[in-house]
Amino acid sequence: MNTPKFRNWQSVQTEVLRRIHAREWRPGDLIPNEADLALEFGCARTTVNRALRAVAETGVLDRRRKAGTRVAVQPVAKATLNIAVIRNEVEDAGHSYDYQRIKRREIAPPPSVSKAMKTPPDQWLLHVCALHLADGASYAYEDRWINPAVVPSILDENFETISANEWLLKHAPYTHGEIKFSATSATQGEADVLQCPLQSALFTIDRITWDIDTAVTSVRLLFGPGHQIRTDI
Amino acid sequence: MNTPKFRNWQSVQTEVLRRIHAREWRPGDLIPNEADLALEFGCARTTVNRALRAVAETGVLDRRRKAGTRVAVQPVAKATLNIAVIRNEVEDAGHSYDYQRIKRREIAPPPSVSKAMKTPPDQWLLHVCALHLADGASYAYEDRWINPAVVPSILDENFETISANEWLLKHAPYTHGEIKFSATSATQGEADVLQCPLQSALFTIDRITWDIDTAVTSVRLLFGPGHQIRTDI
DNA sequence: CAGTGGTCTAGACCACAGG
DNA sequence: CTGTGGTCTAGACCACTGG
Known part of the structure; x- marks a missing residue:
């Protein structure tokens, strides 16, 4: 040998x-x-x-x-995506980050949400919508539902200066979750907020996180036209 | 203790x-x-x-x-996506898989492609377009450029029954690559092939693979409206 | 049943980077 | 310089699963 x-x-x-x-x-x-x-x-x-x-x-x-x-006969390509806090994502790319809260209310969610989060249909949740900006331009629209039962102290937060995105990472532990990636057409409301044409193709991330068996939060992130995420394989 | x-x-x-x-x-x-x-x-x-x-x-x-x-202060969520061969993806979901070759030609690529693949602008490449179907319906459109210098034997293949996707995995080794995910609006041609409305939001994967320092193939996959990929975190 | 990967142990040395 | 994680070794037992 x-x-x-x-x-x-x-x-x-x-x-x-x-x-x-x-x-x-x-x-x-x-x-x-x-x-x-x-x-x-x-x-x-x-x-x-x-x-x-x-x-x-x-x-x-x-x-x-x-x-x-x-x-392996067919090496399944495993692409690992790093889903960071949006602020970091923007700043790491060398842009200035800005944030605007659009909406905050306590309301019973539509059935699709309560079903996905496995909460009672009449149970109200915290609904927060916000816009993330990079260099002053629309970057991503965040539409989030939060289960206050998991972190009651969240009701004291108005999310005018800090995004729910960051607040939750800091205060709400979770054990597991699910992420879905897709492409959706901008509705009129989304087009207005993101300042893009109606029906623009938006890169979309739907994520739901759980603490053992209780849903913590369900969020949809819509990224402006042209957004892409890349990774090496 | x-x-x-x-x-x-x-x-x-x-x-x-x-x-x-x-x-x-x-x-x-x-x-x-x-x-x-x-x-x-x-x-x-x-x-x-x-x-x-x-x-x-x-x-x-x-x-x-x-x-x-x-x-970690801000646990970056690492989502690992398994990008399998499309045929397997479809069959694992319990659908019947079908494949149609649309185009096959040897031609000099547009500058964007030759630049991305770092091939001389006048160097012709193999261009293969095909449609993947699930249960008879359009599933994904594949638009691929292949560098024949890497695997000359590929010129003997007409790709009428086997997709370039599978052929390459079996015959062309690669050392590394890059994947990009985005959302794009269906052009007229794409809408026709995928049988969806013009400007539909299409989930898009752009991938380029390398063998050391030579580009093997560059491919764009357009998935029909509603397509999503999911993973657990 | 038996061969393979999965893991544990105790001890050792090393590479790196903080102070 | 020194503490920490990174890794190697030799040997051992175990868990799973193919035949």
């Missing part, structure tokens, strides 16, 4: 990716098990495990006990 | 998340170092490391050598 030593899991990972890329290990192929690779690479099995696990997380390898490790 | 034993890294992770959630460790707080936690939890430091690393990957913890581990 004239394979040089691999000293760390990153170098093992690189070698594994090289073999896959070079078609030494083809899609669908079973690759050697961890113990054999450890022997070949001259390192501990733990190190090989770490490397293979990292590769598997990207979807390039399929690992199953007893069945072994295979090169 | 009456803390019960934590036997595996998942349980340590759960406990860490519980403390953060319960505000025992607040945003910005420095938490004990790995060695101390290992002592408290009655497990090896390696195990604590594994747990904290997992939590840090989700953005809930910030870890820095010497500075220690802190609870």
Whole structure:
């Protein structure tokens, strides 16, 4: 065996990716098990495990006990999007951030919302609408419903200077959530607020977060025309 | 110390998340170092490391050598999207998949494409347009440019029965890429193909993949109105 | 049943960056 | 300089699951 030593899991990972890329290990192929690779690479099995696990997380390898490790036939591209607080998103892009509260009221939500948040239909929620601006121009419109049962102190906040977006992150813990991305046509009201033509295609994010089994907040973010989010794969 | 034993890294992770959630460790707080936690939890430091690393990957913890581990002030939500082969996406949703090739030609691309792919302006590329259908209805329109220099054998394929999407995944390796998500308005041509109204808001994915320093393919996917992609956070 | 990946341990050394 | 996380090792046992 004239394979040089691999000293760390990153170098093992690189070698594994090289073999896959070079078609030494083809899609669908079973690759050697961890113990054999450890022997070949001259390192501990733990190190090989770490490397293979990292590769598997990207979807390039399929690992199953007893069945072994295979090169994925159709590597599902896993795109990780970082959904930051809008203020940070804007400022990191080098623009000045501004915020305007548009509406704040306590009202029973439409059925679609109470259903999604699993709150009683007659239970009122806090409804906050606001506009996020970048360099003075409309950037995103936020339409949010908040369950005051989770964080009662939120009723003391008028959201005139701080966005619900930031307030919640700071004060309301959540355990899990769901995000949906879509494209929607600007309604007249949305077009007015975002200062764009009627029916403009708006990049849309719908997010709902939960604290164990209670909905914390449900929000729809509408981004102005041309907005895009990017990520490397 | 009456803390019960934590036997595996998942349980340590759960406990860490519980403390953060319960505000025992607040945003910005420095938490004990790995060695101390290992002592408290009655497990090896390696195990604590594994747990904290997992939590840090989700953005809930910030870890820095010497500075220690802190609870993130603004946990950037990391949404991982699985971009699968369209056929699988459709079939996994329980629909029948169908495919129609619309166009295939070898032609010099518009400047925007040759620039993005860093190919000479006069270098011709393979241009393939196709429609993906779910249960017989338009699902997504694919507009793709392929660099034949990377995989010359692609010129033998007419893409009448297999989509470039699948062919490339099987035959063309790539090392990295970029994905952009946005919303675009349907042009007349797009509306015709997707059988939707003019100016419909279309969820759009632009992707370009590279093999080291050579562009493999650049593709735009337009999804029909109402399409959304979701993920848990 | 048996082979594979999953994980734990104890100890060690190292790389990095804060002070 | 020193404390922290990052990683490696060798060995061990375990959990799952394919055959």
